[in-house]
Amino acid sequence: MSDPNRRPPRIDARDWLEPLPAATRFSFRGSPEAAAAASRALGVELSQVACRANAVGERAALWLGPDEQLLIGAESDAGAMREGLVAALGDTPHSLVDISHRQVAFAVKGAHAEWLLQSGCPLDLDIGQFPVGMCTRTVFLKSEIVLWRTAPDTFRLEVWRSFADYVASLLAEAAIELSA
């Protein structure tokens, strides 16, 4: 962590869990026209297909709702992302809200990633049903999460900061028997 004053909730790394670095995040709301403008600004297509994420480099746009996208970039990219979006969107009705600190991200990965997530997520995470590139807001038991499959055996979780420990500790509980 470059900035020692920045202290996100602590998530312990494990074989199957990789805490992801701090990131820039915007909640983007707006019409397809606004999304198109944002796509141009970001260089990442904001998917018009439900529950699909697109990523270019460290920038990504995750479809969360018909007028809602979660935009993610590197921590250092905050200014550039914001300026680009503001310039491209102009007067096009939209909402852009910085939520970089609202949530934290970690990856659940490895051969047991699907199994671990299915201990608390009621969606069908079989790769045929939840392919690479699919993303959605959903639940992990009593917490809301955003789930994005970034590789066949890797999922990125975005969790509101005060729920992160709950989700990570439940996953750890489910992982205990894998050590057997």
Added chain:
Amino acid sequence: MSSLRTPAGGRIDRADSLSFTFDGRRYQAFVGDTLASALLANGVHLMGRSFKYHRPRGVLGAGAEEPNALVTVTRDDARRTPNLRATQVELYDGLVAESQNRWPSLSFDIGAINNLLSPFLPAGFYNKTFMWPRSAWHKVWEPPIRAAAGLGVAPTLPDPDRYAQQFAHCDVLVIGAGAAGLAAALTAASAGARVIVCDEQAEMGGALLSERDATIDGQPAVAWVAASVARLAAMPRVRLLPRTTAFGYFPHNNIGLSERITEHLADPAPSLPRERMWQVRAREVVIATGAIERPLLFPGNDLPGVMLASAARTYLNRYGVRVGTRAVVAAGCDAAFAAALDLAAAGVQIAAIADVRAAGAADGPALAAARAVGLPIRACSTVLAATGALRVAAVRLGVVAANGNVSPGDTIACDVVLVSGGYTPSVHLHSQSRGKLAFDEALGAFVPAAPAERSRSAGHCRGINGLGAALEDGACAGAAAALATGHTATTPRFVATALDAGIEGTPGALPQLASVIPPAKAFVDFQNDVTTRDLALARREGFESIEHIKRYTTTGMATDQGKTSGLNALGFVAAESARKIAEVGLTTYRMPYTPVTFGAFAGFARGDQFDPVRKTPSHDWTIARGGVFEDVGMWKRTRFFPVGTEDMHAAVDRECLGVRNGVGMFDASTLGKIEVVGKDAAEFLNRFYVNNWANLAPGRARYGILLRDDGFVYDDGVIGRLAADRFHVTTTTGGAARVFGMMEDYIQTEWTDLSVWITSTTEQWAVVAVQGPKAREVLAKLVTGIDLSPTALPHMAIAHGEICGVPLMLFRVSFSGELGFEVNVPADYGTHVWEAIHAAGQEFGITVYGTEAMHVLRAEKGYIIVGQDTDGTMTPDDAGVAWAIGKTKHDFIGKRGLERPALKAKGRKQLVGLATVDPQVVLEEGAQLVATANRPAPYPMIGYVTSAYHSAALGRSIALAAIADGRARMGETLYVAMPGGDIPVKVVSPVFYDPEGARINV
């Protein structure tokens, strides 16, 4: 080992012996035995006592249907499990089991006196007596009745074991891995479908494991099972779950499975959960749950040694145990002959086979085979009674004449009686799914009719008989299920040979029983001791519906849930009332199929995983300093920070004075925050909140009130305008999610004309409230880019800058009545900024305060807390905040609701202040107000105390109260009614401190 063990055969591992204890006595057994099979192998039939009459009972069945042989298995004091069926307890070396519901011992049980008193204790006896005197039921009669009831003893220590849970999805879920289930699974899996196969037993194969001579595709049935299971296990899209019971069928093909992971292990690894709850979502379900044999009804039918013919066959063929040496077989069904044949071949003497069916009953292959080997078959013969003490010793037979009359026949000595009244298909899951049932007259049982979900039953559980037929039926079901999920299957053909005994039976009674008046006392529900006489009594007393009979007699309500008794009760009642079984009806099947551990339902949810523990940026800091938390929703908020030996009262006094006289800091991060953005943001808020937002300038904030459309106060909070098209809305801590949901509702469904979006930013911002006369001085040390002067940043102004080098959104707001600021920083910086403010405040003696001091400070100012001073029944006027309403607005949520007569009526409770006459008395929150002192109850109450504290600043107590016509009562003396006597109070203004508001505007 005992002579009851066969020399070879069965699914037990004869090379691997183990020992266990039952009621303190040590026995030997083999790996693969159940507790029941091992006890039988040791010649022990007496395994339990019945619920009501404490009658001695042996094992009736060999599986989930067992009503009698209930035991407690104890690993240690915290790991005691009562009410387990011995037929399903897999043995491990060192297992400790005990019988239940007996004292002092199983063979000599004082409670058996109930058996002698049974004439006085018919069904529903308790409805008719124990009524006098009035209090006697609860005080005199109920305690011994409760003590006598209740089967096993619950654990007395918290369960240390862990439980897991898992969601799973598949194309085809196959429930039951017998012949039909395995055929279905093989077919569907071969077609490429994702398949889950679960089976309640340790080993897959179902009834095939109890077969002696059956073959499939030229192999012995058990070899075919092993090969099939191996094939399935090798397929990547197949999951096999043995020891896993499908216990519940929930809407939309959601099936609950309970998997037992460690219960069969002598020394389970600590990493393993004890059980796992699977919530399976299947696109298609194949139910292949088989069928359960029914006992017959005759006096003494509950004696140890009387058991289902199929169970005796299972014990013999699967466990290598002869259940006795000399058997009488009572055949109400062809299947009994199959058992007799196998037992005879194993050297058990078959003393007689009484064919209780009417003459001319189906003459199936089993009967023919039995006849062929010369077994002593007595046609038109029945069992009149079984006799014995703790084990059956003899059977008295009767001869049934063509007109139905019975004449007494021989008495035959025996040590086991095998009964077979026919088979009841296990339609539980089909019925749970709301699938219809139809009565099959030929079979004498209910079978599944049209399914209500995406499911199909296969094999025995839908009345299909015969091994070949079951395999074919299973394969067809598997193929159809696979096809329905888009996988085309080729239906395999199986070549099976087996002695396919008929399963048609006689539900209810021995056919001639009805001619015996009064009805003989035969047990229908073994565990609950419901007899044919009880059923007859229920009818006599006017209960005709089977649901009534069940509730009146408790038949079918024991831990076996009527698996062996249900159809017999129906059959008996039908015969008694000369109705068809279908007319008597059927009770609804409910989950669970067999009892399921509470812990498995709870899964991971225990301790800190019971609910998320939401922590604020100051959480660890607070712990390090001994702060005391309170739960507010899922949040942990610091209630107070004791110094040294301070109690809460002392700490709160100090914290309050610290704020009033200097400066204090408070973690306000839990407040809900919503960013409202769009060109119509102001119009949206205008419609949503009672206030007028159009005239709020960017950079300024205002206190907002939210109603529901019924006119009652719902939430409140400060709302700041960040830009023309951007507002920062705060809500109460508990209201964040529901206000957000309500906003989305109105935006999406009512006011679709507005261009506005909302985003939750509750967790984006960490918020530190810095309050007190020296607040500005503290912040001045840290804040850059903002002019903190009163003119540049007046009360209710907002500015952006930096603090400690991180972005700052600064609200000049006060919930304390002092000069106040709320420092909003991106949340990852919250802890750092918290610490920095604390450090910077040292020279000003900064006090860290918690929610309790925050409450006192705001109460001194008469600021309300929605949810404490209001309760969902108060209007803005009641709460004294009607001033916030935008008077010129045509509409807002709740405006019309406020116009309803009762919301405008006189006499409503209004929020006022209370000053106790004795300034040192702090009132109790929730205490009631009365107008006159010292009256007897009931008395009229005119209001209640909503908030009450000791105010250190004022040196006295203060309180807020909601009182009828409160504002018209200023100066009146009222009384707070307390158990120890009335407390006189004066009605005063709710603003106790600095009523002019001078301190806030400095």
Added chain:
Amino acid sequence: MLIIDCPYCGPRPEPEFTHGGEAHIARPADPSQATDQQWLEFLYLRKNTRGVFAERWRHARGCGRFFNALRDTTTDQFLATYRAGQKPPAVPVGGER
């Protein structure tokens, strides 16, 4: 745990949704003109249908959208889901079962 077919995201499990009560109850355009009786009807009076019922759901832990559904309250089976503001589609009349 029902499966609910979100018009935007497809079939999803019930915990992602919140139930929004009876559908097609519009807030009176001008509440100030509503009589007490009309306000009662808007606030509280509900069909509470036994049979095919038009109701609202919000995919709160999904796409966030409110939408409508036709569900048979005697079986809990959905007959259709459709977007907010749309009229209910014609469905085969099953009525009570």
Added chain:
Amino acid sequence: MQKFSAWALFKEAFGGHQGWKSQYRRATPKAEYDAIIVGGGGHGLGAAYYLAAEHGLTNIAVVEKGWIGGGNTGRNTTIIRSNYLFDESARLYDHSLKMWEDLSQVLNYNTMFSPRGVMMLAHTVHDMQVIKRHVHANRGNAVDNEWLTPEQAKEFCPILNIEQNIRYPVVGAALQRRGGTSRHDTVAWGYARAADALGVDIIENCEVTGIRRDAHGAVEGLETTRGYIRSAKIGVSAAGNTSVVLDYAGVKLPLESFPLQALVSEPVKPIMPCVVMSNTIHAYMSQSDKGELVIGAGTDAYNSYTQRGGLHISAHTLESICELFPVVRRMKMLRNWGGIVDTTPDRSPIIAKTPVKGLYVNCGWGTGGFKATPGSAHLFAWTIAKDEPHPINAPFTIERFRDGLLIDEAAAAAVAH
């Protein structure tokens, strides 16, 4: 009516219990009744009984679409208490509680009312404020309810977990000692038997399919699956199906029906001496005379008439129970079932005349109707007989929702059941 007593039981034992008579006749509908009650649950059967016993009407019928006591009467967790917050509610529920206390004697039928105490747990500061408000208000209404410390609560219920390191520790409790449980079925049967003895016709398997009204709009009779039955007074006491029945007369009510699940464990020897309820973590538990732990919680989220709910609701209930009572984690669920509860916006019932002359309704009991059975029946009978409410049920009108005169136990207390 054949007298029930220990002596009668003793005598009958020698005759093989052949002498017991039918507890109620299997009536067939007459052409006309002075009053008909729709719904053969405890509330409806009780209303018929009190119409006959206290108001001298004997030409009365109860029509029931299934079997008596088969609805929520037979599907609840049998909790009885009266420590409600508002004066109106306290009067109503305490009226009922007092009737429970001698109901067995009145009906000559042991309803097994067992005042074993109902304890309501507080887990937060807010809970404490709300529950203490109840305690104080109850005292003013002469309803017993007392505040206990966690230690006192544990003394009253030894298996309660009062450790302070659990997720939501117990910070106190309110105890109503007069509260308790009763055997649910016996209430329906006891009222049926007593009503039958007074000449009331109890007609089962008789579903209402319409309500006929005369030229002036007043009720004239009921269409049923067993034919048309005339009556100028019809009292509807149909719980979850009330909306359906009232709709036949064009009366719309502020009601919604939800599935409510409950469950029992396998029977064990006594471990639970009282009733414990927790609103914050949402569960309640008692132990029946038979030894089963009787457990319930909240409703499913959506309207339904299916009498069943989702697995996640049971799971949530049991995780709460295991948290409060960690010694029961190894116990097993034996049976789970569902009822249909009719709820009003303020979670208080309606016992009132409807806008249609001759049509009366008793509904909206939500998750808490069992405890009110005798009182509700008694007041409903009064309302039907006199065509005006008894003072106790006078506030429980339909019009209160129009006028805003709510009796909002839910909003005020967040304590239901």
